[in-house]
Amino acid sequence: MKGDLIKVDEGEMLELEVEEDILKANERIASINRKLLDLHGIRAFNFMGAIGSGKTEIIERLVERLKGKYRIFVIAGDVTTTIDADRIKRHGVRALEINTGRECHLDALMIKKALKRINLDEIDLIFIENVGNLICPADFPLGTHMNVVVVSVTEGPNMVKKHPFIIREADVVVINKIDLADVMEVNVDRLVKDARELNPRAKIVLTSARRGLGIDDLIKSLEL
Ligand code: MG
Ligand code: ZN
Numbered sequence: 001m002k003g004d005l006i007k008v009d010e011g012e013m014l015e016l017e018v019e020e021d022i023l024k025a026n027e028r029i030a031s032i033n034r035k036l037l038d039l040h041g042i043r044a045f046n047f048m049g050a051i052g053s054g055k056t057e058i059i060e061r062l063v064e065r066l067k068g069k070y071r072i073f074v075i076a077g078d079v080t081t082t083i084d085a086d087r088i089k090r091h092g093v094r095a096l097e098i099n100t101g102r103e104c105h106l107d108a109l110m111i112k113k114a115l116k117r118i119n120l121d122e123i124d125l126i127f128i129e130n131v132g133n134l135i136c137p138a139d140f141p142l143g144t145h146m147n148v149v150v151v152s153v154t155e156g157p158n159m160v161k162k163h164p165f166i167i168r169e170a171d172v173v174v175i176n177k178i179d180l181a182d183v184m185e186v187n188v189d190r191l192v193k194d195a196r197e198l199n200p201r202a203k204i205v206l207t208s209a210r211r212g213l214g215i216d217d218l219i220k221s222l223e224l
Contacts, residue, residue, distance in 0.1 A: 023139060023140075025109075026107050026108045026109070026139075026140050026141070027108070027141060028108075029107075029108035029109050029112055029143070030108040030111075030140075030141045030142055030143040031143065032108075032112065032143070033108055033111050033112055033115060033142060033143025033144075034143040034144075034145075036115060036120070036143075037115075037120075037126070037143065037144075037145070040120040040121060040123070041124070042120060042123055042124060042125065042126055043124070043125055043126075043145050043146075043224075044125070044126040044127075044128065044142075044143070044144040044145055044146075045125070045126070045127050045128065045144055045145065045146045045147075045148055045222060046128050046130060046137075046141075046142050046144040046146070046147050046148065047059060047127060047128060047129050047130060047148045047150060048130045048133075048134065048137045048138070048147065048148070048149050048150070048166060048170075049130075049132065049134065049149060049150030049151060049152075049174075050132055050133065050134050050151070050152075050155060050159075051132030051133075052132070052152070052154070052155075053132070053150045053151055053152045053155065053176060054150060054152050054176040054177060054207075054209045054210075055084075055129050055130075055132070055150050056076070056083075056084045056087055056088070056129060057176075057209040057210060058150060058174060058176065058207065058209045058215075058218070059074060059088065059127050059129055060087060060088065060091060060209070061209050061212060061215045062127065062215065062218070062219065062222075063088065063091050063093045063127070064091060065215060065216075065219065066125070066219065066224060067091065067092065067093055069224075070124040070125045070224070071122055071123050071124045071125070072093050072094075072123070072124065072125045072126075072127065073093070073094050073095070073096075073118055073123045073125070073126050073127075074088045074093060074094070074095040074096075074126070074127045074128075074129065075095070075096055075097075075098060075111065075114050075126060075127070075128045075129070076088065076095060076096070076097045076098070076128075076129040077097075077098045077100055077105075077106040077110070077128070077129060077130050077131045078097060078098075078099060078100070078131060078132075079099065079100055079101060079102070079103075079104070079131060080099055080101070081097075081099075082097040082099075084097065084129055085097035094118075096114055096117060096118070098110050098114060100131055103131070104131055104133045104135075104136060105130060105131050105133060105136040105137040105139075105140050106128065106130050106131060106137065106140065106142060107140045107142070108140065108141065108142050108143055111128065111142045111143060125224070126144075128142060128144060134149075134151075134163040134166050135163070135165075135166070137166065138165045138166040138168075138169045139165075146171040146172060146222060147169050147170050147171050147172075148170065148171065148172045148173075148174060148222070149163075149166055149167060149169070149170040149172070149173050149174070150174045150176055151163075151173070151174070151175055151176070151191070152175070152176040152177040152180075153175065153176075153177050153178060153180055153181045153184050153186040153188060153191070154177050154180055154184055154186075156184075156186065157186050157187065157190060157191070159191070160173075160191050160194035160195050160198065161194045161198075164198050167195055167198040167199050167202070168198055168199050170195075170199055170202045171201075171202060171203065172202060172203045172204075172205060172218070172221045172222065173195045173199070173202050173203070173204045173205070174205050174206075174207055174218060175188060175191050175192065175195075175204065175205070175206050175207070176207050176208065176209055177207075177208055177209075177210070178206045178207065178208050178213065178214070179208040179210070179211050179213065180208075188206060192204055192206075203221040205217045205218045205221050
């Protein structure tokens, strides 16, 4: 029915110019971050996904398996809590939390500040857990080498389709909590197909971080 839908076109957004400047500044700082990381031979990964998709748990499984091989640092982004960094530290891995307050994403400047606090000569890998949100983290590259987007079957059958922008930015798409697919009546093959259609170049990995399934595949996809 006509009249039921308002589409916001380009140029209709308030303060579009200001926002463009912000995005440009972010990109500039992201490339500074990347140079700094490369200078120190560090590989960095940006984990993005909704709250409850299992980002922290996936990073926990990764650090468990990789901490003997690499010196790892985790930067966790959250609006107010330090829950995620605390969980990581329990594995004997160094972590720092960035509280973003009202901001619903990490940006390159926050990462630049975080990198200043880390002794980069002592680190091989940095896992960044972005703020739980699948919309704007897509617009704010951080200077990392890979974007990892985590969706879980508990988020319903349309989770991939409804987040085209972030899926297109992904180098790796993780479909998590596959052990719950039957209970949730979600068809995992459909989610895989949706992701492939949006982003044919991304690697797609199926995991259950809770059960430790698919973690080896993920490590391979991250080229670690
Ligand atoms: Mg988390
Ligand atoms: Zn945001």
